[in-house]
Amino acid sequence: MAFESTLPTEDPLLSLSREMIYLRRDFSRQSQQIEQLATLLRKFVTDDVAPVQAVPRLPQPFIGRQQIDPAMVRRVIRRRQDRHKHFPANLFADPAWDMLLDLAAAKAERKRVSITSLCLASGVPMTTALRWLSVLADKKLIERKEDPADGRRVFVELTDDAFAAMARYFQSLDGDDAPSE
Incomplete structure (x- = not known):
């Protein structure tokens, strides 16, 4: 007779959903690292004699006296992603806010964000994320900028007004340095 466990088992869909969220986060992080390496490699290949330089960074984002602590924004993002530990993963979907948070942190860190990376960070299917990018662009919250080193890649960044609003x-x-929103 086979041993039957009396312990409750986790719903396979919930388990799969959790695993997908972990994989998406890891893929997003790795994607950004690969893009940075690719930029450095392209620069190395195109500049025969010139030394490889660091990936160009955006100017320090000061809008008047307003600035953003990127560590705080990253904590907010982590807490938003951790909600799936307590609730079904498909219960929350706010891709526009997730994108704005990711772009605010990136601009404060003076990093560039590709459309692909931003779509992954939104936590929704690519087609849905692209529709939200169009909405954010129409509202003048983001702007797209072509990568001068690679015409196939487009970066996205917050407009100055959107950064100031964030x-x-x-x-x-x-006083709450890490809201749960």
Whole structure:
């Protein structure tokens, strides 16, 4: 007679959903690293004699006196992603806010974000993420910029007005350095 466990088993769909979220996070992180390496390699190949330089960074984002602490934004993002530990993963979907958070942190860190990376960070299917990118662009919250080193790649960044709005949002939080939103 086979041994039958009396322990409750986790719903296979919930387990698969959790695994997909972990994989998406890891893939997003690895994708950004690969893009940075590819940029350095392209620069090395095209500049026969010139030394390889660091990936260009955006200027330090100060809008008036407003600035954003990227570590705080990253904590918010992590907490948003951790909600699946307590609730079904498909219960929450706010791709526009997830994109704005990711772009705010990236701009504060003076990093560039590709469309592919941003779509992955949104946590929704690529087609849905692309539709939200169009909405954000129509509202003048983001702008697309072609990669001068690779015409196939497009970067996305917050407009100055959107960055200022995000800075005001984070400054308005009363002492809570990591909101759950």
